[in-house]
Amino acid sequence: MSTRGEHQDGAGGPRGTARGAGDGRGTARGAGDGRGTGSSTGTGTGGGSGRRRPGQGRPGQGRGGPRIPRDEARLAAFDVLRAVDERDSYANLLLPRLLRERGIKGRDAALATELAYGTLRGLGTYDAIIEVCSDRAPDPAVRDALRLGAHQLLRMRVPPHAAVGTTVDLVRLRVGPGPAKFANAVLRKIASRTVEEWLPIVAPDPGADPVGHLAVAHAHPRWIVSAFRDALGGDAELPDLLAADNARPLVTLVARPGRSDLEELAEYGATPGRYSPYAAYLPEGDPGQIEAVAETRAAVQDEASQLVALALTRVPITGHPAGSLVSPDGTLGDGATRARASRGDEAVERWLDMCAGPGGKAGLLDAVAAYGDVSGGPSGFPGGALLLAADVQYHRARLVWQTTRRAAVVTADGTEPAWRPGVFDRVMLDAPCTGLGALRRRPEARWRRDPAGIAELGRLQRLLLGAALDAVRPGGVVAYVTCSPHLAETRVVVGDVLARRADAEQLDAREYLPEVDGLGDGPHAQFWPHRHGTDAMFLALLRRRPS
Numbered sequence: 001m002s003t004r005g006e007h008q009d010g011a012g013g014p015r016g017t018a019r020g021a022g023d024g025r026g027t028a029r030g031a032g033d034g035r036g037t038g039s040s041t042g043t044g045t046g047g048g049s050g051r052r053r054p055g056q057g058r059p060g061q062g063r064g065g066p067r068i069p070r071d072e073a074r075l076a077a078f079d080v081l082r083a084v085d086e087r088d089s090y091a092n093l094l095l096p097r098l099l100r101e102r103g104i105k106g107r108d109a110a111l112a113t114e115l116a117y118g119t120l121r122g123l124g125t126y127d128a129i130i131e132v133c134s135d136r137a138p139d140p141a142v143r144d145a146l147r148l149g150a151h152q153l154l155r156m157r158v159p160p161h162a163a164v165g166t167t168v169d170l171v172r173l174r175v176g177p178g179p180a181k182f183a184n185a186v187l188r189k190i191a192s193r194t195v196e197e198w199l200p201i202v203a204p205d206p207g208a209d210p211v212g213h214l215a216v217a218h219a220h221p222r223w224i225v226s227a228f229r230d231a232l233g234g235d236a237e238l239p240d241l242l243a244a245d246n247a248r249p250l251v252t253l254v255a256r257p258g259r260s261d262l263e264e265l266a267e268y269g270a271t272p273g274r275y276s277p278y279a280a281y282l283p284e285g286d287p288g289q290i291e292a293v294a295e296t297r298a299a300v301q302d303e304a305s306q307l308v309a310l311a312l313t314r315v316p317i318t319g320h321p322a323g324s325l326v327s328p329d330g331t332l333g334d335g336a337t338r339a340r341a342s343r344g345d346e347a348v349e350r351w352l353d354m355c356a357g358p359g360g361k362a363g364l365l366d367a368v369a370a371y372g373d374v375s376g377g378p379s380g381f382p383g384g385a386l387l388l389a390a391d392v393q394y395h396r397a398r399l400v401w402q403t404t405r406r407a408a409v410v411t412a413d414g415t416e417p418a419w420r421p422g423v424f425d426r427v428m429l430d431a432p433c434t435g436l437g438a439l440r441r442r443p444e445a446r447w448r449r450d451p452a453g454i455a456e457l458g459r460l461q462r463l464l465l466g467a468a469l470d471a472v473r474p475g476g477v478v479a480y481v482t483c484s485p486h487l488a489e490t491r492v493v494v495g496d497v498l499a500r501r502a503d504a505e506q507l508d509a510r511e512y513l514p515e516v517d518g519l520g521d522g523p524h525a526q527f528w529p530h531r532h533g534t535d536a537m538f539l540a541l542l543r544r545r546p547s
């Protein structure tokens with residue numbers, strides 16, 4: 001089973017090597033004119049460690065040769081780039097491990113993170129500039145070092161002599177003295193212009209090819225820029241969206257209702273979120289150190305992810321027998337709910353999270369199912385539901401088990417249901433997708449995605465949505481969610497499935513998110529990083545018509 005595009009923990013995604021953005025780069029006017037400013041013996045700051053002094057001779061790796069200074073932050077960033085390129089590693093999983101193993105902390109850790117993530121995000125722009133500054137194609141290891149150097153020269157405040165010097169040292173240490181000379185020459189050319197001066201040289205003319213220009217300028221593959229333009233319905237907001245994709249996202253926490261609250265998270269400096277009553281932004285620090293997070297009472301979760309889960313719980317369910325199971329004191333014991341459910345008591349709502357791994361939305365649904373929407377938000381669910389969470393992959397189902405408290409968790413393929421049809425009141429289908437809406441969090445993801453995979457994913461998405469509609473009872477509701485704004489994964493999938501299902505209708509999802517503006521023309525709701533500061537999450541709400 002393919003699980004491409006899982007958008008909560010960085011797993012998944014078609015593999016491939018990083019590629020330059022855009023395919024029409026225009027002519028290289030005046031590039032490579034030799035006006036270099038760099039030196040291979042930088043002495044500047046930029047967080048690195050020692051430098052070679054002029055006249056010190058050529059450092060070598062061999063015994064007896066002069067020592068090449070080890071710059072641990074840059075070495076770590078370089079090793080991450082190599083692993084991403086060679087082994088399809090995930091930077092957000094590998095870098096923290098490398099930092100831990102090598103004891104890199106504090107400012108050096110921050111520098112390594114900026115170098116690795118910033119370089120990966122900007123690859124398309126840097127590759128275009130490297131290409132016009134090189135008289136031959138660099139071998140992959142040298143190319144990764146040049147990318148690191150280009151990021152420091154063009155987008156960080158590292159003085160040019162330091163950026164060039166440390167990068168040349170790195171190439172000498174990791175690749176060899178010959179390539180170091182080549183790297184020195186290329187970096188000096190790169191350093192001769194600012195990024196704003198390079199763009200007219202390496203990017204297509206914006207008048208003739210606006211998408212190609214934006215692709216190079218904002219380091220996104222051309223097909224992704226086109227897909228975003230289609231989803232936005234025009235060019236006007238594209239530069240803002242692409243820029244937002246290149247900015248570091250806020251760390252957003254969720255205080256799971258009934259289990260934690262914003263007050264508890266505030267003790268760690270977290271401030272209330274903009275939209276979700278359970279969201280808090282953590283300006284700095286390791287979320288893993290927060291007690292509530294360690295105990296799964298809170299978690300890291302994008303605000304849009306929280307809101308789409310809440311929206312599902314806010315839809316009034318038609319045809320449901322009156323009478324709540326909430327006891328007079330507002331609490332509901334596990335045992336009571338389960339016992340009533342097992343007796344077939346229709347007043348216990350039954351919820352299904354069909355593609356639940358690793359459990360972000362299931363964690364919130366689990367808490368709301370037990371305690372209700374305690375924020376007093378729009379048509380807040382009072383509590384008293386049973387949640388079944390499923391994922392086709394055992395290890396991801398296990399993660400759901402670890403993050404939820406009361407949910408029943410199964411490893412099951414949603415297209416071959418392990419449950420009876422028509423028994424659920426609410427179904428969350430957070431479908432496997434390309435994850436194009438979460439590019440901010442996965443620095444290398446944009447270069448690995450492949451438009452060819454979308455058709456295959458689309459088939460799975462249609463099958464799963466059909467199965468979700470089968471699982472919900474007449475009058476019940478399905479949330480179809482993707483962390484991608486790509487039309488082929490969102491509106492087209494919903495439209496195709498609805499065209500074949502006379503028993504389902506689409507609700508206006510925006511009605512259930514009254515606290516959020518700018519969700520589009522409906523009936524679906526589309527979040528955007530540049531508008532909302534969230535991932536580009538899509539939500540469609542479908543009701544199974546009452547029979």
Ligand SMILES: C[S@@+](CC[C@H](N)C(=O)[O-])C[C@H]1O[C@@H](n2cnc3c(N)ncnc32)[C@H](O)[C@@H]1O
Nearest residue numbers: 008355356357358359360361392413414430432
């Ligand atoms: C986008 S992720 C879900 C993220 C999750 N809802 C959360 O908030 O943490 C999609 C999940 O669908 C699962 N999946 C893929 N195909 C599936 C299928 N046929 N049946 C059930 N789960 C599937 C993947 O293993 C993956 O965990």
